[in-house]
Amino acid sequence: MSPSAVALTITFFIVGVGTAIGFYAGTRHKMTLEQWTVGGRGFGLILMWLLMAGEIYTTFTFLGASGWAYSRGGPALYIIGYQPLAFLVSFFILPAAWESGRKHGLQTQADFFLVRYGSKYLAAFVALLGVICIVPYLQLQLTGLGIIVEVASFGGIGRTPAMICAFTLVAGFVFFSGVRGVAWVSVLKDILLLFAALFVGIALPYIYFGGIGPMFTAVIQAHPNHLMMPGATKNLGHSWYITSVFLTAFGFFMWPQNFGASYSAKSADTLRRNAVVMPLYSITMPLMLFVGLTALMVIPGLSNGDLSLLTLVRKTFPPWFLGLIGGAGALTAMVPSAILILTAATLFAKNICRDVFAPDMTDQGVALLAKAMVLVVTAAALFSAIHSSLSLVSLLLMGYAGVAQFFPGVVLGLFSRRVTLPGVFAGLVTGFAVTVLLMLSGRDPFHGLNAGFLALCINFMMTGIVSYCTPEEPYRLDAAPAGLTHAGNPYAL
């Protein structure tokens, strides 16, 4: 067998096993809408950990982090900086969000806005913005899958056919398994990823330099400024680091899929304990940075830093090992993709189509429509993946800047009684407008500050000012639950 055949066979075998686990776990429960989206709200600590890890450790962990260490250097440290802080923020927000979710039967992030602010139009707007931000994140995962197949096939299979292949697989996977199936596939994915990261992160510096310390010495000698911010970039200095860590730490659980995942937990305490231990899981991140730096010394001059990890693995290890790493990488793209698609499809079907256009639709109708939307969402991401050439981290930061704009609406919504519907709406519109304006005109970072962070500050100010200028509203989270899952709920009028 040729090296590419060996590598690809092993990669596809691992993907096949993962998909089978998902189908099996998914078909064991009757698929109602609630079961499909939030797993019947019965996830304990372990399954919750798996679901969260499934969403957090994505292709980005695998390829993007090493890619940034390779091409940017010092600024990549923000990745180790923000992850523990994101969980720290979740410690304070998710338990309260969960309480409101259980009380009012919420399934999506937009449901929260619907109940808290009592407007189906705000909820639909939030859902729409959420879907728009999910598309680049999904594109990131599909691009990562494409890169894996491209490298594992030694260039034999192009990126576009690889991505189309991945698209079909992921869409089918989501269709049948729902959130519970996805959480179980995380078991296989996380074991493989942990093994791969530990092994590759330690072995590669050891093979080429005799250890991690000597590897750093070599990098410092060859590129004295690479490891300190702004590293190989001009404008990613300390102010960029602080504002980016801030934005991503606060934006992290504003991703509709991460926020929505909290509704799958069994109790608020599960979420708190999860937040305490999760930072330990980030230990794979520095290892990925080590790989990127090793690659910088061993295979300099790659056009795309995101290729560095796999290219170095291919150069160093036998094909079967490349296949193993490729398989682990493919699952780390598929699991988060599945969750992203599931979330976007539910948001679209439930909070946009039903609540705004067809209030009489039954839960079964919504579930059916959501499944149809799976195809639409995946196709949109596939289309933009084929027609764009942004780096993985750039895509991620773009989505983050967008979703972070939900932060004032969520946090003030939970903990403040004075915030009003016009306030949140005004803040959200301004925040998004500023983000889009700065990003599309190529002004990120803006004078050394993360553009999304600036937008978030303006958003907070707008929300505050407009809320104080508008009449007080009732605190609807305290109201008696309206039974959101049934048609004819008063908020959907």
Place this chain on the structure above:
Amino acid sequence: MKRPSLGAVLWALIPFAGTCFSVALWDRIDPRIFGLPFSFFWLISWLFLTPLCMWRAYRIETKQDRLQRKDGRG
């Protein structure tokens, strides 16, 4: 919703100060510790120190919850 207690928030501020705002103090290569540049060593340490701080925050929050529940019954 119940707001988080001040003690828990204060414990949470420690990792924030350690890894975010203080970047200018630790973004350096020397002293190297275990062969790692200082910045890498510093951030990796916080992967372990953050759960410790948050465990303290957790104790404070759960203690408050218990007290409240008792009050509610009494």
